[in-house]
Amino acid sequence: MTDTVISSASKEVVIGFDRPFVIIGERINPTGRKLLAEEMKNGDFSRVESDTLAQVAAGAHMLDVNAGIPLADEPAILAQAIKLVQSLTDVPLSIDSSIIEALEAGLAVYEGKALVNSVTGEDEVMERVLPLVAKHGAAVVAISNDETGISEDPDVRFEVARKIVNRAADHGIPKADVVVDPLVMPIGAMRTAGRQVFRLVRRLQDELGVNSTCGASNVSFGLPNRAGVNGAFLAMAIASGLTSAITNPLESEIMQSIRAADVLTGNDADCAKWIKQYREPVPEGSSARRRENRRRGASST
């Protein structure tokens, strides 16, 4: 049992082995979104606002916020985006940047316990990011690559993850606050990409006892019907032990797959969430509808 608690000023989300899967909305990210990048650079955050509301309405438990725009003042833009998003929703955030100053600026304005995305196994990166994470009492996403690059061998990536967990401990960060990203490669380019992740997340849970997350959409890069691949990938990764993912909650197929996986791991008690989401509408005037009305009346809701 390893519970990773992330919070906003008023709400906690827990990532854990025997808990419902945690969905971190990926949309607030200008990478590959030219229009959003241009708008954010010019101080127009209307799309950040609509992406926030839409993802939370679709069922995201957390939101990732990234402001990686070339030739822009990323620390200032990221801090501004985080303040805006926290004014709109109480779901906790993942503060996403590869620039230490941007992470600093984001953490400085964040209310609650953030998830810092991310640290790698590179010494220089660990020594800059981990003290910042420790200072703010945050949690951190640990990406399982280091100076030697991304190994195709999941057992090498496991050792990188172990190294980061140990280094985090040196900085006073408990392993419950390290969420490992096994790194998802495109299956179209690397036939073993799926099996690598399944093997790695299983070892992360069984041997290292840490939670995991991943950028799930990457697996289907270049393929048609990407949501179909992403949905199956998430179900398979959850069966292997994945406990959260940064993905697109606006894709109904992905959300259905995650909800079904929660049912099948036994983490949707009495299948209550599934039944509520997918219950067939009861026709007006039917005896089932009358029973339903009586039931609702009886429980006085």
Added chain:
Amino acid sequence: MTDTVISSASKEVVIGFDRPFVIIGERINPTGRKLLAEEMKNGDFSRVESDTLAQVAAGAHMLDVNAGIPLADEPAILAQAIKLVQSLTDVPLSIDSSIIEALEAGLAVYEGKALVNSVTGEDEVMERVLPLVAKHGAAVVAISNDETGISEDPDVRFEVARKIVNRAADHGIPKADVVVDPLVMPIGAMRTAGRQVFRLVRRLQDELGVNSTCGASNVSFGLPNRAGVNGAFLAMAIASGLTSAITNPLESEIMQSIRAADVLTGNDADCAKWIKQYREPVPEGSSARRRENRRRGASST
């Protein structure tokens, strides 16, 4: 590596760990299909014919044939159904009955190496079914329950599977010809039903080295949006080691999930089947379409 080879007079299907998942069409089964039962009993096999063609067209690699109709001459009807199905398609069959005389009648007319569905771990059943399987050189589905019933403990079910594999060996049936059914219970009734299956199929592959199959649809009994649950269940079971399933190939969500799982286990080489199935149509007159036409012309197809 354990390859279970099933064949018709002219076609082989191989169930194995590093092979595409084998889909056994479940539709030719009068259980719970009143109209089909009535028709088959009266010698009308038109629906068996249409179910055969539709399932093969939808991508079934094998078909299960069951003629379990109360108060009917099951051996005669099963033999007749098998002859008819084999006259319509060359996909290999699973001969499905709990009555030994029906299995005998089915095997007597079957051309090729059939999959006999099924034997349990009950002594009396093993001693009647296994000699028949051995005599015909068939393969057999081993259901992991015995005289004591169906255990909720997957490790007890594993021991039942081991007992059947050993008993089959006593009858000269190699373990490659024993395909274990872990028994899928409804998740709505038993919260651990999914985890039980995932754990059991993993042990079946890792420790016993046998292939597995299951009646996948049972898991969603009583729930809304059953195809959504079944699709995620199959992807998760495949990630855990399941190598075939008796399911409904006419459900496009189930087929998509299995095809995606093949991509993600690396068993759809170059994602070729996935791309062929889900490639976006290229608009007429577009430059992409012109390139496509040139490509097709060049490869002279």
